[in-house]
Amino acid sequence: MNQQPTLGRIVHYRGKEGLHALRAAIVTADVRTLDPRGVEAGTVPPLDSEYHVHLWVFTPGEAGGFPEFNVPSGEPHEHQSGQELPPGTWGWPPRV
Structure with missing residues (x-):
């Protein structure tokens, strides 16, 4: 990961509970x-x-x-369906 997250950026978040659904999220605080x-x-x-x-x-x-706090970045890894974030992490949306 070479780009630091900044306030107001849209990211993807994979839930840590339930079905681990991928959701859009906005950064509400960074360091x-x-x-x-x-x-x-x-x-x-x-x-x-x-x-x-x-x-x-x-x-x-x-x-x-809902809010999520102190969420780590997730390095996408290859999975059968393509790139996937680990549960409970955020990542940059793919470029299209």
Whole structure:
């Protein structure tokens, strides 16, 4: 992974529960934009590395989405159906 995630970027997120569905997500915090006061107060989780992010994950249906915190980047690996992210990770959308 050579490009760091930044605030507001759209990424793909593979769920860590259920069917591990692939969803669109937006980066809500990265290491440069994370508010240290929120971390100190315990209201915002810290990030483990420059490739971990907080996300808002978009979902179909009434709820519309949910937050995920301290999500690591996932290196896609070859699978029978093509490139796939490991569960509980984010990755860049493929170029089309």
